[in-house]
Structures are given as structure tokens and as C-alpha cells.
Amino acid sequence: MLTALSIRDVVLIEALDLDFGQGLGVLTGETGAGKSILLDALGLALGGRGDSGLVRHGAGQAIVTASFAAPAPGGRLATILDDAGIAVEEGEPLVIRRQVKADGGSRGFVNNQPASAALLREIAPMLVEIHGQHDDRGLLNPRGHRMMLDGFGRVDTGATAAAWTTLREAEARLAEAREEIETAARDREWLDHAVAELTRLAPEPGEEETLADRRRTMQRSEKIAGELDAAETCLQGSDGALAGLRQAARVLERIGEDHPALAEALAAIDRAVIEASLAEDRLVEAQRELAYDPRALEEDEARLFELRGMARKHRVQPDDLAALTEELRGRLERLDAGEEGIARLEAAVARARTTYDQAAALVSQARQAAAIRLDQAVKGELTPLKLDAARFRTVVAAAEPSQWSAAGKDRVEFEISTNPGAPFAPLMKIASGGELSRFILALKVALAEEGGAATMIFDEIDRGVGGAVASAIGDRLHRLATRTQLLVVTHSPQVAARGAAHLLIAKSHDGTVTRTGVRPLSHAERREEIARMLSGATITDEARAQADRLIETA
Template structure:
């Protein structure tokens, strides 16, 4: 229950404190007096999205504090637990709007976001505005209203719809991929065969290129190396040195030791020359190659490079590229089986969705019958006992919320054809249909403060009295706030406030005054007669208050 509402510097409200009570609370006043500002302020502290500019002109900030009673078991306690806010018997919501647009909110002195306020507001307050019949007239919202009445959990249906969509998407993707692969099947098979035949290894191109360069270089230098080897052989330098050594050794005994050093030097030279000759021989052995091997090497090297250019990849990436082509071929070869499996999955998903949707459709038809019966019970006290409200559940476009199209139809007079609300019902009838529907949808919500903003517009006399009595009955054991211009409704309130606009010192402010018995007579008299309240209007007001 909303216990109090404190407003500071919001629009034309300077300072205002309201203490609400259980039962039917009515707020009356001239048009433009500020009744809507009260609702805007309440909506602001509850986190609802509304006007952008709320701070009173000249003020640094505006502030609204709402205090609710929170008995044990109240639905709002679950929201507090979800956000780890300690629950008490008193719930205090406070929100500040700064002049620069910044907003800050607290719940029981715990700073929170607007999301938390909105989550709490769904468990605390239900607002039925004077334009709510726009939603009632729009068939797109009728299915949602029926589902809300029935309390459906549509999560399994939405999950089945999503699963069906995913299965269809997977099938379409596989079919598209298969079609793309089929279009290039000839290329793929030829390319894979060509790559498999060559079977290039990573790094092979660099190795082949190095060996080719070595072979080509060997062909150029081998003749010179061979001539150098011949010059160092016995027919060349080695033979000359040996001849010189023999001659010196033959006469060494006669030279008194003078030839020892030259002989030693020649021996060393012959040793070095032998090593040089051995190195040249090894080099020549290494330079030996088969010209046919060079030709075969170049053929493979050029083939690798040609394939790399053909497929616009690096030579070292030909193996990876071939794997990719093989994978696409495998997809082609196994595509029919894969698509068959995916097609079966689509059928299973469609069957699953259809089964859940059929259950929801049956439940909706059952709920529609219950709603129609509840509406009939609600319309009778509202002077519409001859009206027939019917909820039609017909096949509709499949979607995440089922395969049903739901529409509310009415027949306001016996024997008259039924039809859409916007074609059949008048403005006053729409208000009563809306009130009845709202009562059916939320009348049994425990701990919920119901607010009706001019729900009685377009009706008067006995009909207005009937609307007021239904609101009063709805308020028994609960709390209902009604903004009204109807004296019949105002007279049935357990608590009455008058909203007035005043101008003082060039500043316009809105005030709200609780009315005692005498003041209520004057206010209801004003609502009956206008600015000048006659004695007859006062007597009529007293008669309404007596009931």
C-alpha cells in the first residue's frame, strides 16, 4: 500500500506531502490544476519513463519520496532479495532529478538504478490511464492481455520457436554451401587431383631452389677446378717439386748441410700440396651431378611455383590450400547425408513447436472462456448487463508467442452483431469495458495499489455511480487511487483530496488539500454546479455522500 508521497520542486509543485489510506482514495480538481503532475511525480519515483523536464523552474533539483507498507509475503520482497537489498516492513523509494538532467535513486538508503525502481514498481503499483483504451482498441495487444489474465509462461513456446528457427537456418546454410560447392565441383576435383599428384611439402620450394642454384654453379666452376687439380698433380706442380727434391737429396751430402733447409721446405710444400690436391678432388667429387637430375629438379620446382601462382597462394601454403579443397569436396560428397539429417532436425523442431503451440492454443481458448465469464460478471454492475464481451481465438501467423490471433469483440445490445470494440462501443462504453478488463486482469493481485486516471470519463448519472461503486468494491481490502471529474465517483471515496492551482507572488503552484466532511460537500457541489455552488448543489452533494 502507498502510505505517503512527498514531492519537492517538481514542475509547479513547491512542497507537497500526501498521506494516503487503504480503500478508495479520490483526487478531484479543475482541469489543469495539477492532478497529472501528481501521477508524473509518482511515476518518476517508480522509475517510469515520462517527461524529460520535471524540475521546477529556478530550482537546482526536484525530489520525490514514496513510502509503501510492505507486509510479509509481498511480491516486492522477492525483487529486493534479487538485488540484495534488505527488506523491511516499510519500503522507502527516493529519487532526485537535477536541473542538468541527472537522476539518482535510493531504495531504503541503498543507491539503485532506474531498472531496480521499475522492477519494484511492477509489484507495487498498477496505473490505468485515461488513454489506456488505445491499447484496448488495438488487437495486437489483445493476445498479450489474454496471456496476462491466464498467467501463461510462454518461455517453452519461445524456446521451441527459436529452436525451429535455428534448425531452418542451419538447413538453409548447408543447402547454400552445397549449391556453391556443386557449382565448382569440376574445378575442385581437378585441382585436388593435380595437388595430390604433385604433393608439395612445406619448405620444399626453398630446398629445391637452393639445390638448383648449387647445380648451376657447379657446372660453371668445375672446369677451372679440374684444371687447377691437374696443375697440382704429378704432371704438374707435384711432379716438378718431387724432381727438385730428388736432385737436392742426391747432392745434399756434398753440400755440408746447406741443402737441409731447402729439402725440409720442399717436404712441407709437398705435404701442403697433397692436402690441397685432396681438397680439390673432394670438391670435384661434389660437383659431379647428373644433368638429368637438374632437369628433373627444375621441372618439379617450376611445377610447384606454377600451382602457387595458379591458386594465388604461397608455395609453402599449397598443402594447406589442398586440405581446404579436400574439405569442400568432403562436404560435397557428404552433403546429401548432412542435408537429410538437417531436414529431419527441421521436421522434429517443427513438430515440437506445433505441439507446444497447440497446448498454448487450447489453454488460450479455455482462458478466453473464463475471461468472457469474468467480464460478464464485471459488466453487469457497470450498467452493461446486456452487453456481450467475447474473446475470439483464431488461427494466426506463427510466431514466438504461438499461432493464435486474439481479438476482443463486443455486442452492446441484444440481437446486435458483435464487432471490434472501436466500431461498436461508444466512449463511455469503452471506459467501462476497460475498467472491467483491468479489474479482471489485476483485481486479485495482492498488495498492489491500483491507480485509475479519469477512468470514468464519458459517463455520467447512474452509469457514473455504477463505475464508482465498482471502484469502491474493488478497494475493499485494498487501495485504489482515482483521479476523477465525476461527482458520483468522488462521493463514494473513503478519502478525498482536492487539487488546486494557486498564483502567489507571480509564481504558480499546485497544492493538494485533504477534505473533511464539510469541504467534501463544497467540492462535490462545485463538481455538480461549477464555480458558483448553490444550496441546491450542496443538497445534491450531501445526497450523493449519503449514498
């Protein structure tokens, strides 16, 4: 719901702050007072063209700020804003601001966060519906007619949507399988060769690292083999250290009792023998592990070269060759069993299409029934609105296959015939400005349960009518306003009398500058304004009395 509108330096409006409430609000004023400026300003805030011509003469920029009630958490509006990266705190109002510079360029903001004009235009239909003779959105756009009919008729498209998703997924799997088989068939010779080559190589995960480590170990062994032999000779040779220690120990064992120091020397030599023996064991172990086998080194290097060459050939890492082998082998197997697999997928698509067709047919039946009820509901609204010669119909027809969707196979469009015998055609192409507004009102009344934007604005819906028709329009607007916020720009006293709030748009001139202003009317001022609408420039007592009667019966 629109709660407030602030306008600065837009055309003839210097500064204007308005508050709005629930129900029916009417805006009146003499012709040329500037009612269109107010709607242009609101349209600017909702993503309209940022024309520098809207900036008041002498001002640097125009600013329009529109405040709306907090959007419902998790609703479509909140989701769109969240996807756009605009945070809206739960329960906080939605404030849209648009600035247009006199030298060109505009900027938009939602809750003080930058927002593009495209985003403002996207969320605008969820906030405000503006209906007038130049309106080309809302009820006049056939793209929304199916959704409106579904809302009116409580048409459940859940099963159709689920069947559509299943069908699309089945078709995608079939298309993918066909493409894979076609590609595999073109590459059959290459696949056969690649699989045979990889199978012969038989790569294993981690094999490259194992081979590389083993090669490095053997290369080191080749370099230190001589040093190891020399070390072994020093320990184990006839003149080696270990042999000398053992010989010294045997000598000391014979004379060790002759002096305590000799016993200590023997003990030290025994420890040295033990440590030297341990060193000898470790040296033998190292020689065994670092054994250098030229043939084994050559074989490992050849295998490593082959693995890395195959990896470069297939543009993968050596460790991925085993997985690649299985992948290519699987492609060959799927190619060999391709026709059987395609047949299964085709059968799945056929089943999914049958389910979708059946669900879509039920939805179509529900729409046809809803269309009959809607036509009758609209028909009942036409005569009071002086459209008794007109006919309305809801066309539910088969859409092109390319237009099938989760909502079914139907194309829905509202059409009218304004005169007996005249052909039916879309609303926009037949109705004149006044007729069009009244048709929209009739539709809105019939579709009242369907809902829509929280705020609706009708621009001079009563143009060219009066008396009973104007009263009928006022009655229907009043009924609509019990469900949503409704703002009406009107020249009809019958409509103005039904308003819960009355705003007067007036132009003033101080000899230098012309300004447009808007102010709420008190009860007495409202009576005078309605009397003016009834009698013209000269307000008579009779007009005031009639104004009182209209307000009392509203």
C-alpha cells in the same frame, strides 16, 4: 509500488512532496485545480516527452522524482536495468528522476545513474499503468492481449516454446546446408582444382618452420665449410697440433723418469692430448651436422617457396594449409553427398514442425476455452457499470505464419460492441472516454488474478456517471486495490468514499502567482471534501450527513 513523488517547478506546482501507501488512494479537487499536472509530472518521470513547456514560468528547470519499492531480484525489471548497466542493490528502493530545462533538453536518472528516456519508457509499464481516455497502452494495445489471456487462463506455453526453439534450430541447419551446397556447387570446378592442388602438395603442420630452420642451417654450413676444414687440418694434419702433442708425449715417455719436471710435463701433455681429441671429435660431429648439400638446399628452398606461394594464394598461414585441405575436401564430400544430407535435414524440420504444430494446437484449444471464461467474467462486470447494452469478446484467431512464435500461432485481441446489432471492433475505436475507462475497469477486475504493474492509476474513470454506477465503480476499484496499489482521480463522492487515503488537489493565488498544491486530508477534512462533491460550492448539513453515510458504508 509507488512510494513517493517529488515535484519541483512543473507548470503551476512550485514544490510538492507526496507519500503513497498500499490500497486505494483517491485524488479529488475542483475542475481546473491541476489534477492533470500531477499525472503529467509522473508521466515525465516515466519517460514521457520532455517538453520545456512543463517548466514553471520563471524557473530554470523542472524536476520530478518518483520512488518505487525495491524490484524483485531476478525479475524482468531487474534484468532490464542490469542489461542497461544500472546497478540496483537488493532491497533498495528504485528512484527515478527526470529533469527538463526551460531552454530545452532533458536528462533521466535511475538511482542517480544516467538513464535514457527510452529506458524509462521500457520499464514504465512494469511500474505503473495509467488508464484514461487518451491511454493507448496496456489493455488497449493488442500486442499484450495474448499474454493477458494466457495469464488469466493459466495457459502453459512451455512445450510450444521448446518445440519452437527446436524447429528454428532445425530450419537454420537446413538453410545453412542448402546455402553451403549452393555455394559449393557454384564453386565445384574451383574446389576440384584446389583440393587436387593441395593434395599433391600434401602440406603438413609445422613444415614451414622445419624447412626454414634446415635451410638456415645449410646456408650457414656453406659459409663456414672452409673454416671447418682449416680447423681440422690444424688438429689432424701431419703438422697438426694433435700430431705434435702425441709425438712429444712419445719422447717424454722415454726420458720422463730422469727428472720430476719431465713427468709433470708428460702428464700435462697427456691432458692436452685428451682435450684435443675431444675437440677433434666435436669438430667431426659439427662437420657431419653442418654438412652442406647444394641439392638438398635447393629442394628445401623450392618446397618452402611452394608452400608460401600456396598460402598466399588461399590467404592463410602456411601452417593452416593442412587444415584448409581437409576443410575443402570435406566441402567436396558434402557436395557429393549433399542430396542425402538435405533429405535428412528436411526430415528433421518436418518432424520438428509437426511437434510444434501439435503443441501450438493444444495451446490454441486452451486459449479458446480461456477466452470463453474471460468473456463471461467481463460480461458479469458490464451491467453494474451501466454497460449492459455492450458486448465483449476475446478473438482467438490464426496468426500469419510470419507472426508464429514461441507462444504459438494465435492472434488474440479484445473487441467490443457498444450497442445491440453494432459490429465488434477494437476497444479504442468504439468506446467513448467514459465507456472506455469503464471497459478497462471491467477487464481489470476480470483479469485481476493475471497481475500487472504494481501501481495502477485511473484518470476520471467515473466521468459522466453517478448513483449506482458510481457506487459499482467504487466497489470494483476497492476490490482491485486489495491486490495492487490503486490511485484514482475522481469527481465521484461514491468513489472518493472508498479510498484508504484521500489527497486534495487545489489551486491558490496570492495576487501575483498561481500555484497548485496537493495535501492529504484528515478524516474531518475528507468528510467536508466529499460533502462538497455531493452538494457543490455550498456545503449543507445534509451533504455532510450523506458523506458520513458513504464513508461508513465504504
